[in-house]
Amino acid sequence: xxxxxxxxxxxxxxxxxxxxxxxxxxxxxxxxxxxxxxxxxxxxxxxxxxxxxxxxxxxxxxxxxxxxxxxxxxxxxxxxxxxxxxxxxxxxxxxxxxxxxxxxxxxxxxxxxxxxxxxx
Amino acid sequence: xxxxxxxxxxxxxxxxxxxxxxxxxxxxxxxxxxxxxxxxxxxxxxxxxxxxxxxxxxxxxxxxxxxxxxxxxxxxxxxxxxxxxxxxxxxxxxxxxxxxxxxxxxxxxxxxxxxxxxxxxxxxxxxxxxxxxxxxxxxxxxxxxxxxxxxxxxxxxxxxxxxxxxxxxxxxxxxxxxxxxxxxxxxxxxxxxxxxxxxxxxx
Numbered sequence: 525x526x527x528x529x530x531x532x533x534x535x536x537x538x539x540x541x542x543x544x545x546x547x548x549x550x551x552x553x554x555x556x557x558x559x560x561x562x563x564x565x566x567x568x569x570x571x572x573x574x575x576x577x578x579x580x581x582x583x584x585x586x587x588x589x590x591x592x593x594x595x596x597x598x599x600x601x602x603x604x605x606x607x608x609x610x611x612x613x614x615x616x617x618x619x620x621x622x623x624x625x626x627x628x629x630x631x632x633x634x635x636x637x638x639x640x641x642x643x644x
Numbered sequence: 645x646x647x648x649x650x651x652x653x654x655x656x657x658x659x660x661x662x663x664x665x666x667x668x669x670x671x672x673x674x675x676x677x678x679x680x681x682x683x684x685x686x687x688x689x690x691x692x693x694x695x696x697x698x699x700x701x702x703x704x705x706x707x708x709x710x711x712x713x714x715x716x717x718x719x720x721x722x723x724x725x726x727x728x729x730x731x732x733x734x735x736x737x738x739x740x741x742x743x744x745x746x747x748x749x750x751x752x753x754x755x756x757x758x759x760x761x762x763x764x765x766x767x768x769x770x771x772x773x774x775x776x777x778x779x780x781x782x783x784x785x786x787x788x789x790x791x792x793x794x795x796x797x798x799x800x801x802x803x804x805x806x807x808x809x810x811x812x813x814x815x816x817x818x819x820x821x822x823x824x825x826x827x828x829x830x831x832x833x834x835x836x837x838x839x840x841x842x843x844x845x846x847x
Contacts, residue, residue: 544732551739556746559777559791564739567774571732574725588680595677605771605778612777612791616750628801630752631780631789 530582537579544572557622558615566608573600666708668694709761709821717818724769724811731774738794749795750779753808755786757816757824763788766812776804 551564577593615621616631623629668691675690676682738744755766763786770790771778780789788808795801816824 544736547736547739551735554739554744559779560746560748560793562777562791563735563775563793566777567772568732568736568739570772570774571728574728591677592680595674601772602768605768608771609767609778612779616779616791625746626748626750627795628749628751631750 534579534583537575537582541572541576541579544568544575548572557625558620559612560625562608562612562615566604570600570604573597663708664698667703668698671697709759709819709824711822711825712819713817716814720769720814720818723814724772727773735774735793747794747796749792749801751790751792751795751801751805753788753790753805755788755809755812756827757786757812757820759821759824762812762815762820762824765815766808769811769815770808776808 545568548564548568551568552561555561555564574597577596581590581593671694672687672690675693676686679686755763757763757766760783763781763783767778767781767788770776770788775793777791778788779791781787782789790808792801792804795804813828816828820828
């Protein structure tokens, strides 16, 4: 019984991880501009990674694996937003974005303000 | 031979060293996590590597708040994980759903904290949750500029703003300084509205 439960849990976790990676890939192709692609490229796999690493931890349960899993997830959680932020900021600065996709851009006024005051 | 002037400089130096200790401990713990076991040799090598890294890649000391509330910290992390799960499903559905409608927004969100630590934690916590990326930060006035996916109406925007401010509040409750906790308590709910209209007036 517990073996069955174990198998079902493993299957669910691996499938969730795979589905998240698939969705990230599809989003990367379908989303229209750099900033929205960044969302697809960086985010859903955090959850996917958590699912897959949790599965590894369940299957080889030992202190060593659990600590390694924690380290992997923490590192990923700390570095992915930084990468996304750097790319996003560079994209915004170099105007690689489509304003028609934004319903509000509250950074724009701010930037123009800075620019005029810089030229004065 | 101790002149009176020696005392404050020594204290400043001690404080500077003291500020480096929490990151050093974090590095040592990380080293052990990577090896996956505790042994005295690991601890010793970890301390050595930690000191080398702290000295070689010197960071500006972060002002720690000196206050941790374990229960609220746990609440924050559990809620963060739940948010990640929910938002991952949302973004994945957005990517695969048959009719793709993209309507995004770049929002200016004024945080109430004045601490770099809380500002950083809020920025990382909001951008780890799918659907929002930090595009820019105004450190002086604690403003986050976020690119948010799938915002269709003014109501969506308002609820997103509220979500970020709630994240900030959970972080402050968990490990923010006492002044920040007071500030959070003081500004709800009347001031929050004021802060919001203030933000609108600015942009």
